[in-house]
Amino acid sequence: FTANKWDLEKAVLTYNEFKVVEPIAPAKVANKTTSNAGTSTTSSTNRNRNSRLPPSTDELENGRHISGGRKGFLERSCAIDATPDSPREKRLTRGISRANAPLVDRARLEKDGKDEEGHSHISVDTPVYTFVLPDLTVFKDEYRAFLEKDLIEMSSLVTLEHNVRLNWWAETGTCERLWPMATTGDGNCLLHAASLGLWGFHDRLLTLRKALYTTMSSGSKMAALKRRWRYYQTQLNKESGLVYNESEWEQEWDNLLKLANTEPRRGRRRSTLQSPLMTLSEDPNQQSEEEDNCTYDSLEEFHVFVLAHVLRRPIIVVADTVLRDADGEAFAPIPFGGIYLPLECKETECQKSPLLLTYDAAHFSALVAMDNDTWPPHEDESRKPR
Numbered sequence: 001f002t003a004n005k006w007d008l009e010k011a012v013l014t015y016n017e018f019k020v021v022e023p024i025a026p027a028k029v030a031n032k033t034t035s036n037a038g039t040s041t042t043s044s045t046n047r048n049r050n051s052r053l054p055p056s057t058d059e060l061e062n063g064r065h066i067s068g069g070r071k072g073f074l075e076r077s078c079a080i081d082a083t084p085d086s087p088r089e090k091r092l093t094r095g096i097s098r099a100n101a102p103l104v105d106r107a108r109l110e111k112d113g114k115d116e117e118g119h120s121h122i123s124v125d126t127p128v129y130t131f132v133l134p135d136l137t138v139f140k141d142e143y144r145a146f147l148e149k150d151l152i153e154m155s156s157l158v159t160l161e162h163n164v165r166l167n168w169w170a171e172t173g174t175c176e177r178l179w180p181m182a183t184t185g186d187g188n189c190l191l192h193a194a195s196l197g198l199w200g201f202h203d204r205l206l207t208l209r210k211a212l213y214t215t216m217s218s219g220s221k222m223a224a225l226k227r228r229w230r231y232y233q234t235q236l237n238k239e240s241g242l243v244y245n246e247s248e249w250e251q252e253w254d255n256l257l258k259l260a261n262t263e264p265r266r267g268r269r270r271s272t273l274q275s276p277l278m279t280l281s282e283d284p285n286q287q288s289e290e291e292d293n294c295t296y297d298s299l300e301e302f303h304v305f306v307l308a309h310v311l312r313r314p315i316i317v318v319a320d321t322v323l324r325d326a327d328g329e330a331f332a333p334i335p336f337g338g339i340y341l342p343l344e345c346k347e348t349e350c351q352k353s354p355l356l357l358t359y360d361a362a363h364f365s366a367l368v369a370m371d372n373d374t375w376p377p378h379e380d381e382s383r384k385p386r
Contacts, residue, residue: 130198160358187298189363194311304317313351313352314339320360
């Protein structure tokens with residue numbers, strides 16, 4: 001029997017049939033089979049005629065109870081030793097990136113810029129260009145489909161293209177197609193997506209989240225960012241007829257800071273929206289059981305604006321304007337889509353190439369190009385991910 005095809009009626013019927021029959025002692029059967037071969041053959045024949053009788057020792061050894069039409073008995077298998085002292089033994093070691101683990105670890109440490117006293121820097125040195133996927137079309141169809149399933153957020157790709165929010169420019173030959181990368185959904189997906197879009201790996205060390213929190217709590221741009229947030233929030237409050245007093249403004253600002261905190265929320269399971277295949281170099285042996293169960297508070301659109309100042313580059317978020325139900329009817333607005341500019345940074349300090357992200361189903365993903373020569377004139381339809 002298998003767990004997903006368990007037939008309760010057959011199980012109860014079989015149990016009742018065996019329950020009313022008095023089994024033969026194995027010792028007596030063994031004596032008959034060893035003393036007289038003819039007796040063993042006759043006994044085996046009689047057992048095959050009456051399938052209710054349990055098999056003898058000789059039949060179990062020679063397998064005649066199976067060839068005679070009887071089904072084999074279920075046997076208990078050995079339990080797997082998975083103690084809390086060795087949680088890593090339970091992990092799957094699958095991942096195309098394990099060979100690059102030392103390289104990415106070194107890159108993470110270089111990205112996690114700290115001074116001699118161990119304090120995180122407010123700004124992060126970012127590359128001039130963003131991350132680009134390798135050309136997956138050079139692989140065979142089966143292996144390419146495997147990579148696309150684990151590296152590309154296919155649900156977001158299909159949804160945003162269907163709503164004409166993504167890759168409509170590729171149909172006219174204006175620009176190349178872009179692909180949303182599968183991103184871990186642990187509440188820190190905004191920073192994970194930003195890290196994937198720039199370096200090709202998740203923000204496991206919380207480097208970007210630490211820099212985001214520091215910028216909002218004690219950075220030199222804190223006052224200017226708070227002023228812009230208050231002005232924007234005032235415009236939204238006017239539409240709803242709300243008026244905050246000073247204590248309420250401070251409380252709202254404190255709530256934004258708490259959302260950006262690097263302390264995980266305890267006792268909550270991680271979302272299932274994550275990459276099954278760890279991206280570029282995720283060594284499972286370097287992550288503890290406690291880290292895997294950590295979830296963080298989800299961030300809001302103002303945090304995207306602050307992140308643009310941390311990275312000192314524009315951020316473009318591709319998203320639908322409304323959230324739709326199963327019937328396609330709009331019932332809630334989505335405020336994340338748009339262009340976020342680092343307005344409080346000097347132009348000479350900023351990178352010109354923007355960071356592209358997608359927002360779909362309450363989840364951020366990095367939006368990257370693919371390194372191939374099929375663009376611009378005509379794109380081969382057979383080379384698109386399925």
